[in-house]
Amino acid sequence: MPRVFITGLGFVTSIGNDAATVVDHLYALRHGFELYPPFQTSDIPCKVVGTIKGFTTDSTDPEDWTFPAAYAIKRELLRSMAPNGLYAHCALLQAIADARLTPPDISNADTGLYAASGGSPYLTHHHHGRLQKVGVMRCSPLGIVASIVGTLNFNLVAAFRIHGASCGFSSACASSAHALGFAFDDLVLGRQKRMFIVGAEDGNRDAILPFAGMRTLSLQTDPGIASRPFDAARDGFVGTGGATVMVLETEDEVARRGVTPYAEVLGWGQASDGHNVAISHPEGLGSAAAMRLALKASRVEPADVEYVNAHATSTLIGDISEARALRTVFGPALPQVAVSSTKALTGHGLSLAGVMESAFCALALRHGFIPGCAHLRTVDPECAGLNLPRATEARPVRTVLKNSSGFGGANVAVLFRRAT
Amino acid sequence: MSEATVKPTLPNQPVAPAPKPFAPEDEVMLRESLKRCSPSTFEAAIQFRKTGNPDHVPAVVIGVIERFVEPDLRVKLKDADDDLRLVEDLGIDSLTMMEIVILVEDVLQMSINNEELRNLRTVGDVKTFIDCKARGLPLPKPTKFLPIEHIGTVMPIQPPFLFLNEASVSSTSASGKYKITGQEFFLQGHFKDNPVMPASIMLEALGQLAVLYLLEGAPADPGKRVSPLTIFFTGCEGVRAHRVCRPGDILSLSVKPKRMKMPLATFEGSIRVGADKAVIAEEITLTFGFVEIAEAPAPAAAAPTITAPAPAEAAPLRAAVNA
Numbered sequence: 184m185p186r187v188f189i190t191g192l193g194f195v196t197s198i199g200n201d202a203a204t205v206v207d208h209l210y211a212l213r214h215g216f217e218l219y220p221p222f223q224t225s226d227i228p229c230k231v232v233g234t235i236k237g238f239t240t241d242s243t244d245p246e247d248w249t250f251p252a253a254y255a256i257k258r259e260l261l262r263s264m265a266p267n268g269l270y271a272h273c274a275l276l277q278a279i280a281d282a283r284l285t286p287p288d289i290s291n292a293d294t295g296l297y298a299a300s301g302g303s304p305y306l307t308h309h310h311h312g313r314l315q316k317v318g319v320m321r322c323s324p325l326g327i328v329a330s331i332v333g334t335l336n337f338n339l340v341a342a343f344r345i346h347g348a349s350c351g352f353s354s355a356c357a358s359s360a361h362a363l364g365f366a367f368d369d370l371v372l373g374r375q376k377r378m379f380i381v382g383a384e385d386g387n388r389d390a391i392l393p394f395a396g397m398r399t400l401s402l403q404t405d406p407g408i409a410s411r412p413f414d415a416a417r418d419g420f421v422g423t424g425g426a427t428v429m430v431l432e433t434e435d436e437v438a439r440r441g442v443t444p445y446a447e448v449l450g451w452g453q454a455s456d457g458h459n460v461a462i463s464h465p466e467g468l469g470s471a472a473a474m475r476l477a478l479k480a481s482r483v484e485p486a487d488v489e490y491v492n493a494h495a496t497s498t499l500i501g502d503i504s505e506a507r508a509l510r511t512v513f514g515p516a517l518p519q520v521a522v523s524s525t526k527a528l529t530g531h532g533l534s535l536a537g538v539m540e541s542a543f544c545a546l547a548l549r550h551g552f553i554p555g556c557a558h559l560r561t562v563d564p565e566c567a568g569l570n571l572p573r574a575t576e577a578r579p580v581r582t583v584l585k586n587s588s589g590f591g592g593a594n595v596a597v598l599f600r601r602a603t
Numbered sequence: 604m605s606e607a608t609v610k611p612t613l614p615n616q617p618v619a620p621a622p623k624p625f626a627p628e629d630e631v632m633l634r635e636s637l638k639r640c641s642p643s644t645f646e647a648a649i650q651f652r653k654t655g656n657p658d659h660v661p662a663v664v665i666g667v668i669e670r671f672v673e674p675d676l677r678v679k680l681k682d683a684d685d686d687l688r689l690v691e692d693l694g695i696d697s698l699t700m701m702e703i704v705i706l707v708e709d710v711l712q713m714s715i716n717n718e719e720l721r722n723l724r725t726v727g728d729v730k731t732f733i734d735c736k737a738r739g740l741p742l743p744k745p746t747k748f749l750p751i752e753h754i755g756t757v758m759p760i761q762p763p764f765l766f767l768n769e770a771s772v773s774s775t776s777a778s779g780k781y782k783i784t785g786q787e788f789f790l791q792g793h794f795k796d797n798p799v800m801p802a803s804i805m806l807e808a809l810g811q812l813a814v815l816y817l818l819e820g821a822p823a824d825p826g827k828r829v830s831p832l833t834i835f836f837t838g839c840e841g842v843r844a845h846r847v848c849r850p851g852d853i854l855s856l857s858v859k860p861k862r863m864k865m866p867l868a869t870f871e872g873s874i875r876v877g878a879d880k881a882v883i884a885e886e887i888t889l890t891f892g893f894v895e896i897a898e899a900p901a902p903a904a905a906a907p908t909i910t911a912p913a914p915a916e917a918a919p920l921r922a923a924v925n926a
Contacts, residue, residue, distance in 0.1 A: 246639065257673065258673070259673065259699075262702075317709065320705075320708075320714070321705050321708060321709060323702070323705070324698050324701035324702060324705070325698060325702075
């Protein structure tokens with residue numbers, strides 16, 4: 184079975200639009216939250232968002248958008264993008280440069296792309312509005328491909344001339360972790376030599392506010408404490424958008440191209456709660472099963488895991504479920520494994536979260552640190568027993584586990600190991 | 604057969620200018636719709652909407668097309684002739700064509716059917732089409748694109764004496780291309796160690812395009828068609844060669860009928876190579892005749908026949924969506 188390595192990363196996130204800035208924020212525990220201007224009205228009780236800086240996408244017309252001058256994108260490509268498509272396009276350009284891939288490395292039958300986003304509720308709303316207002320035959324011909332779930336893979340596969348496997352994944356907040364897992368399988372099975380994993384979300388009003396009805400959004404007005412997973416005073420998640428792209432390659436490709444990988448992907452597992460459409464299993468049944476499968480597939484003992492990047496989103500029920508699942512899986516090894524949720528810094532990226540946080544794990548493995556639990560003051564007694572470092576620990580890390588969970592009780596766990 | 608006239612091929616309803624008076628809020632919406640077009644486009648659109656005068660339509664159409672063409676290709680539209688092709692020359696794909704159509708519909712307050720779009724290949728086609736819509740005139744017979752396979756099937760002239768690689772034929776004109784390969788048999792002797800396309804052959808190529816027009820574009824009486832066996836050259840006037848053409852040159856040929864009355868058809872023709880004028884012929888005259896269109900014999904019920912696949916049609920300009 185070929186081994187699989189992470190060879191490139193690209194970021195457009197609330198804590199930075201390049202790997203170096205993201206590392207600085209993770210290490211120093213600097214968050215990316217702001218009072219989000221569109222939420223500062225009396226009818227919207229939640230105020231804080233993990234905002235994307237350096238981009239403006241608050242128009243339904245992509246030709247109005249602004250983005251860093253380093254990215255030159257033709258109208259022909261922009262016209263079919265949602266905001267998350269723009270973020271993903273820029274992150275993919277970064278990841279390609281980071282992995283030192285040439286155009287022939289990208290456009291061939293052995294290179295594929297898996298993507299995850301929730302689509303663009305913002306543009307769906309806009310285009311349906313036009314359909315009602317100006318008539319069925321005058322709605323934008325590109326409205327569908329710009330807004331439905333799948334918009335990322337449609338746009339990127341065409342723009343970057345990808346000829347290998349392409350697919351969109353839709354398991355809500357586990358989506359891009361599923362994309363990573365299945366990309367890993369394609370590489371291990373010899374179907375592909377290189378895979379791009381893309382996660383992105385608009386992170387705007389229409390993407391975040393629908394969660395308000397579930398009462399899952401934090402109503403905190405202080406950006407410094409709004410997102411605090413595992414804290415007794417947590418009151419919900421803080422939304423964010425942006426994009427992350429990860430390049431996975433087989434060991435043969437790594438050797439052929441002579442690149443230095445960030446980390447190795449050891450294996451993954453997935454399992455479902457079979458419990459509730461939107462509430463996680465109280466004992467973390469599916470999450471625990473996913474972790475066990477990932478450990479087994481990776482031939483790693485729980486005691487060998489040094490860091491878990493938790494899914495914990497700072498919601499009341501979800502964090503407890505995951506804490507119980509961790510207790511179940513790690514048992515006596517629990518005190519030795521450091522746990523933190525970097526959503527305390529970025530906010531919850533929904534479909535983007537899995538690959539974004541997996542990329543954070545890759546950075547932690549390369550640079551030798553464990554991000555601390557930002558904003559954690561009083562640990563929720565229900566989460567007691569977890570090793571939750573308050574400060575970042577600067578030390579070489581060898582083995583890391585990443586958890587992701589989504590609606591319907593979908594759970595994914597992925598294991599990474601330092602490359603050298 | 605009377606003097607050739609443009610015949611209606613599609614039913615078309617006159618498009619009345621906006622039934623209600625042009626209100627200030629209409630101007631606001633129009634300005635928003637055309638915010639990425641040139642000021643002159645907006646001016647032309649507002650004049651059309653206020654007066655209904657179709658003379659303003661071409662400026663609006665060109666302005667809208669320009670807005671959707673990549674900036675580095677827009678220079679081509681500056682002094683565009685009507686033969687400028689939407690796909691090949693301007694990089695407009697079928698989805699961009701839809702964007703153009705929707706904006707034109709919005710701005711000129713008209714509706715365009717998918718079927719009407721299929722044969723719009725050139726800037727001239729679009730201008731003529733929208734102009735006819737705005738004036739409530741019948742639409743011209745659509746331009747047909749004929750690849751070499753199709754040309755070879757219909758023409759009485761065959762290789763190695765056929766000098767057309769591709770052609771587009773409408774009811775009012777025909778254009779075509781021929782690339783001088785250097786392998787033409789007569790170049791061995793014309794001239795010694797110095798291959799030059801004979802002017803007489805270039806005139807022949809224009810004549811062949813006129814033949815193709817008679818067979819594929821010319822309006823015919825009901826129940827009749829031009830017979831390829833009846834077409835012959837009779838004369839030409841005012842022929843001038845301006846440029847030596849050699850292997851590698853791509854000849855852009857065009858002919859337009861000036862007069863057509865059985866049994867004579869007179870054309871004006873020209874050949875360009877890139878932007879250079881190569882040959883002008885003020886008049887090329889051919890004779891032609893009609894035959895009755897035979898009813899297709901019904902295949903015998905007991906003997907199923909295998910029919911050859913239809914010749915590839917010109918790629919229709921409509922959004923091919925694999926959704």
